[in-house]
Structures are given as structure tokens and as C-alpha cells.
Amino acid sequence: MDFRAHPVQENPIPRQLGEAGTDGFLALARLVNERNRRFWGNTDFEESPEAQLAGMQPRKAGRRVILLPEGTSPAGAAVLIVPLTDNTHAVWVDVMVDPAAWGTGLGRSLLRAAEEYTAALGRGVLEAETEHTLVPGPDAATLRPATGVGELPADSPARFAQAAGFVLEQVERISLLGLDQGADIAGPLAQAREAAGEGYALETWTGRCPDTLVSDYARLRQRMSTDAPMGNLEWEEEAWDVERVRESEAAQAAAGVDLLCCAVRDLSADTLAGHTILAVNRDQPQAAMQDDTLVLRAHRGHSLGMLLKTANLRRLQQERPRVQRVYTWNAEENRHMLRINEALGFRAAGWGGQWQKRLGQAK
Numbered sequence: 001m002d003f004r005a006h007p008v009q010e011n012p013i014p015r016q017l018g019e020a021g022t023d024g025f026l027a028l029a030r031l032v033n034e035r036n037r038r039f040w041g042n043t044d045f046e047e048s049p050e051a052q053l054a055g056m057q058p059r060k061a062g063r064r065v066i067l068l069p070e071g072t073s074p075a076g077a078a079v080l081i082v083p084l085t086d087n088t089h090a091v092w093v094d095v096m097v098d099p100a101a102w103g104t105g106l107g108r109s110l111l112r113a114a115e116e117y118t119a120a121l122g123r124g125v126l127e128a129e130t131e132h133t134l135v136p137g138p139d140a141a142t143l144r145p146a147t148g149v150g151e152l153p154a155d156s157p158a159r160f161a162q163a164a165g166f167v168l169e170q171v172e173r174i175s176l177l178g179l180d181q182g183a184d185i186a187g188p189l190a191q192a193r194e195a196a197g198e199g200y201a202l203e204t205w206t207g208r209c210p211d212t213l214v215s216d217y218a219r220l221r222q223r224m225s226t227d228a229p230m231g232n233l234e235w236e237e238e239a240w241d242v243e244r245v246r247e248s249e250a251a252q253a254a255a256g257v258d259l260l261c262c263a264v265r266d267l268s269a270d271t272l273a274g275h276t277i278l279a280v281n282r283d284q285p286q287a288a289m290q291d292d293t294l295v296l297r298a299h300r301g302h303s304l305g306m307l308l309k310t311a312n313l314r315r316l317q318q319e320r321p322r323v324q325r326v327y328t329w330n331a332e333e334n335r336h337m338l339r340i341n342e343a344l345g346f347r348a349a350g351w352g353g354q355w356q357k358r359l360g361q362a363k
Contacts, residue, residue, distance in 0.1 A: 005105045008078075008113035011066040013056050017049065024068050025053060028077045031096045038099075039131055039350075044287035044325060047255070051283065054254035059247050061085045061239075067113050075101035078110040080117060086239045090125040091118040102156075111164055119359055125234050128166060130157040130353040131174070145171045145353070147231045150332030152353050161355045170231035171332045172352035175341050179317060180324040183345045189310035195303035196264075200273065202311055203263045208249050213263065216272035218245045220263070224294045229331040233356055256282045260319070262312040264295075264304050273299040276308040278316055280323065288316060290328035293337065306340050313344070 011028075012021035029049040036045035047055075056064050065080040076097035083090065093114045097107045118126050132152050135142060141154035143162075150171030152158050161168070177183055203210075209217045218240045225238035252259055263275040274295035280288045295304045316323055329352055330337050 006069045006076075006109035008067050008069055008109055010117075011068045013058075013064065013066060014053070015057070017053065021066075023072075024066065024074065025049070025056075027068065027074045028066055028079070029053075031077050031098065034098070035096050039133075044284055044327070046284060047281065048283055051256045051281070054256070055251060057251065057254075059251060061244055061247065065117065067110060067117070069106060069109065076106045076110055078114045080114055082121065085244070087236050089123055089236075090127055090234060091121065091123050092127045093118075094128065107160060108164070115357075115359060124359050126166075126357045126359060127233065127235070128161065128355045128357075130161060130355065132157065132351045132353065134348060134350060143168055143353075145169055145231065147171070147229075147331075147333055150351070152351050158353060161353070164357070166355035166357045167232075168353055169233050169356050170229070170354040172329045172354065173332055173338065173348055174350040174352055175328050175330065175338075175346035176349035177313075177326040177328075177341075177344060177346045178324065179313075179326060181345075183313075185310050185314045185317060185344070188306060188344060189314055192303045192307035192310055196307050197302065199267050200299075200302070200304065200307075201265045201267055202307070203265055203272070204312070204315060205261050207253055207259055209245060209261065213272060214242050214245055217261075217263065217275065218242055220272055220275045220294055220296070221245065221292070223296065224292050227294060227297070229333050231331070231333075231354065233354060234358075252279070258282060259291075260288075260312060260316060262308050262315065264299075264308055266299060274304050274308055276312050278312050278326070280316075280320055285320065285322040286324045288320070288323045288326045290326055305337065306343070309340060309344065 011024035014021045014025060026049055029052045033046045037043060062081055062083045065082060067078040068074045069076060079094045081092040095107055095110050115126060132155060135151055136153050142151040143154050143158055144151050145168045147170055152171055203213060222238055222240035258280045260278040261275060263272045266273040276293040277291035278288050279291055293305060293309055328341060328346065
């Protein structure tokens with residue numbers, strides 16, 4: 001079917017529900033929630049339209065674009081993230097299609113529109129992510145990324161990406177920790193405290209980083225964009241400063257997300273040496289997302305990564321006792337962090353594919 005069989009147009013992002021673009025946005029919000037329920041079999045990732053809309057508002061660091069097929073009840077959508085302060089060579093795209101419209105060419109039409117939008121901005125790289133259930137048995141077809149580490153099932157999302165000219169650059173493991181299954185956090189926390197010694201102290205906060213720490217914290221957020229394994233993805237160092245930290249915190253709060261942050265301070269230099277983040281959606285208090293965990297290279301080898309994660313998980317158990325499950329994503333080549341997760345009881349729950357297309361290359 002021709003790529004242009006489904007005319008696609010940009011849908012304005014309203015500042016609040018009821019303004020121009022609301023109907024299209026609500027269709028997108030429904031598609032996002034339905035896709036997450038299909039994949040996970042639960043509502044852990046479900047967000048209200050109001051929360052999703054808060055996350056879609058423009059920021060200094062970037063803006064979002066919604067592309068929808070023409071019509072009153074769109075069965076698919078593409079969301080673009082356009083960085084503005086760094087990585088201005090690239091755009092990130094997420095294409096979703098209702099299962100009832102699979103095989104109609106709608107996904108290809110949306111992706112083609114996203115490519116044209118990206119090219120019109122003068123950008124040459126399109127990034128995308130796919131999610132997959134556990135890799136099937138040894139006789140099933142799989143794909144290996146350019147890194148050579150990990151694999152994905154050659155299922156319909158992977159075939160769609162390949163057919164569109166994307167290259168699988170990296171595989172991430174999606175891991176799940178069942179706090180309701182008696183996860184042992186206290187033991188590893190005590191061991192990590194002993195290994196870290198007396199030269200470090202923990203700092204914790206929820207939501208807004210203390211003013212006395214925020215400059216150091218911005219530096220850690222920036223280093224996260226360079227120190228985490230990225231494979232061959234063309235993703236440059238992000239520009240983080242205090243303003244960007246505050247903007248990010250405000251956006252998360254507006255979306256109904258509480259950030260439980262834990263940092264470790266080097267007492268000799270009185271600077272932060274690492275951090276970790278847990279995110280809890282107030283509308284889904286049964287689940288948490290393990291976000292960044294980073295220890296600066298000069299401070300590695302003291303079990304600080306384990307200290308940060310266990311201290312924050314213990315705090316989560318105490319302050320958010322309704323949380324039953326914690327999800328996290330790690331590159332398959334990040335063996336050190338995966339070993340920490342495995343020691344804490346995280347188990348593989350799925351896989352993520354990081355894909356890249358350099359526009360102008362032949363499909």
C-alpha cells in the first residue's frame with residue numbers, strides 16, 4: 001500500500017483541555033494508554049489525559065509534535081520529540097497504531113510524515129524505540145543490535161522498523177522488581193554502607209532538589225547523557241543547568257509524578273558524586289519507575305551504585321508502602337548495573353530496541 005494512503009496532519013497541542021487540538025490529543029492519550037495496557041497487562045503505566053497533556057507542554061530544552069491521520073476518530077498517531085538546546089541534529093519518534101488498523105499502511109504513513117517533518121527541520125537522524133516481550137525460544141528468529149550484545153524477537157514491531165530503514169543499534173533489558181514478593185533491600189543496603197566507608201554521605205529529597213545541591217545535581221544529569229552506554233546512537237552530551245533541572249522538576253510535578261531522589265556526597269570535596277531517581281505516578285501508586293543511576297568515574301569502586309539504589313528503594317518501601325512493582329531499563333552491555341539489579345532481585349520482564357535511521361539513506 002502506498003505510504004501516502006493515509007493523509008497525515010499536525011495536531012496542535014492545547015495548553016489545557018478544551019482548547020484547539022483537544023479532540024486529537026484525547027485520541028492520542030487513549031492510544032498511549034491502550035498500548036501500555038496491551039504490553040504490560042496492567043495499568044501501571046496508565047496516565048490521565050491531564051497528566052499526559054502536562055508532559056506534552058513545550059520546554060526550553062525541547063518540544064513535542066503530534067501527527068495524526070485525518071478523520072474524526074484517528075486509529076494511530078506519531079509523537080515527535082524535538083530537542084532544542086542540544087542534539088539539534090536529531091528527532092525522536094514514537095509511532096502507535098490501534099491493532100484494528102494494523103496492516104493498512106497507517107503506521108508507514110505516520111512514519112513517512114515524521115521523516116518529512118524531521119527533514120524539513122534540517123535534521124538528519126531519526127531515533128525510535130520498540131518494546132518486546134521476553135525473547136522466545138532458541139529456534140525463534142531474533143535480531144542482534146550493532147553492539148553485538150543482547151537480542152530481540154523478530155516480531156512485527158522489529159520488522160516494521162527494519163522495513164522502514166532503521167538500524168537496531170542497542171538492546172535494553174526491561175527489568176521488574178516485585179516489592180510485594182519480599183524483596184530483601186535491608187541486607188544489601190547494610191553491605192553497601194560498609195563498603196562505601198566513612199567518606200560519603202547520602203542526601204535525599206522528593207521533587208525539588210535543594211538549592212544547595214542543585215548545581216552539582218545538574219552536573220550529574222548532564223554526565224548521565226555521556227556515561228550511560230549508548231551504542232552507536234548519534235546522541236550528544238545534553239546541556240543541563242539549574243534552569244533545566246527546575247523546568248524538568250516542574251513538568252514532572254504538573255504531570256502528577258513524584259521524584260524520589262537520592263544522591264551521595266563526597267565529604268572530602270563536599271560535592272555530589274552520584275545520584276539515583278525513582279518516579280511514582282500519583283494516579284498509579286502501585287508502581288514505580290527506576291530512572292537514572294550514575295556514579296562519577298572518579299568515585300567508582302566503592303559500591304556507591306548499590307548504596308544509592310538500595311537506600312532509595314528502602315526509602316520507597318517506607319514512604320510509599322503501596323508500591324508493589326519497580327520497573328527499570330538498562331543497556332544489555334551495562335553489565336555492572338545489571339549485576340546490581342540482579343542482586344536486588346530484578347528479573348527480566350521484556351526488551352527494548354533502540355533504533356536509528358539516517359535520513360537520506362536508501363531503504
